[in-house]
Amino acid sequence: MSPTMSIAEELAVRGITRREFLKFCTIMAGVLALPVEQTAKIARALETARRPAVVWLEFQDCAGCTESLLRANRPSVAELVLDILSLNYHETIMAPAGHAAEKSLQDTVKEGGYLTIVEGSIPVNDDGVYCCIGGRSALEILKEVAANTAAIITVGACAFYGGWPATPPNPTGAKGVKEIITGVPIVNLPGCPLNVDNLTATVVHYLTFKKLPAVDDLGRPLFAYGRRIHDNCERRGHFDAGEFVEAWGDEGHRQGWCLYKMGCKGPVAFQNCPAIRWNEGTSWPVAAGHGCIACAAPNFWEMPAYEPVPIHALTPPTTYPEVEPVKEMSPITAGVIGAAVGVAAGVAGAVAVSQLAKKEE
């Protein structure tokens, strides 16, 4: 792939249809919480944008965010948008090794204006000797790369707040990027691991609007971290009704009740997991039966995973009247309601069909 090709040219080469491309742009507008009219703007921008050079630095981490990137299975064009970034340097997945790899990095840094993605924390104790690549410390590499970059995107919990390497007593002095680098636009995409859809959307925003998305006071984009998980959770109705799982595998667990008492951190966690989910939008931890661990919150690893998080009051179960159990209907009532619903559905269907027919005309 040539860095001088536009994204539209890349699409043509790869046989991506116009329909697939526009579908991708619509999904991105949705993830970015933009009005649907912005789809055309995203499409126009991606069609003309040149591939921005990207340096992906990986320091103290488990490589989970890279794994998340490699296993992303969204529409092929999403992979393409990440693919067509000119990924000049990525220690884990790049083909060159040794001096050739280091030369790639040096050449990109010399040119400047690239995007930097950082995965993993940076140890600062003892001059950063606890994480060295090519004989240089992570600290030294990060400072050098940050000096000439257009912007930094941190991915995962470790590059955000130090992550697991920073758990007390933090022997290596692990830190997140924002504790070390200043004077460069930084956007944080925490999570353990990163949800790649949020990275794709951030890149699309950058290419479309020529700037990073609006962020909260922790530097996290509002489109992805502006909503409380608890307020968008499919189990919220059970929380409000006072229906809680009390033990793993109990009747409430089998019925999909609220996981608050099992330690779910949804009431204090902010991320768009309930909306965009994981694995091609199929599921997310709470849907799978495990509480949220608030992996996008600073120092989340210090919250006891299976203890309920303190919230100001568990108001619904104590102040709301109990939810009435569903009463059985008599066959006659059920028949009347069924007939009414049937008529309503029939009318709605007829209206929809006639609208469609008009549209087609």
Ligand code: SF4
């Ligand atoms: Fe969902 Fe957790 Fe809130 Fe219960 S406590 S409604 S499981 S986010």
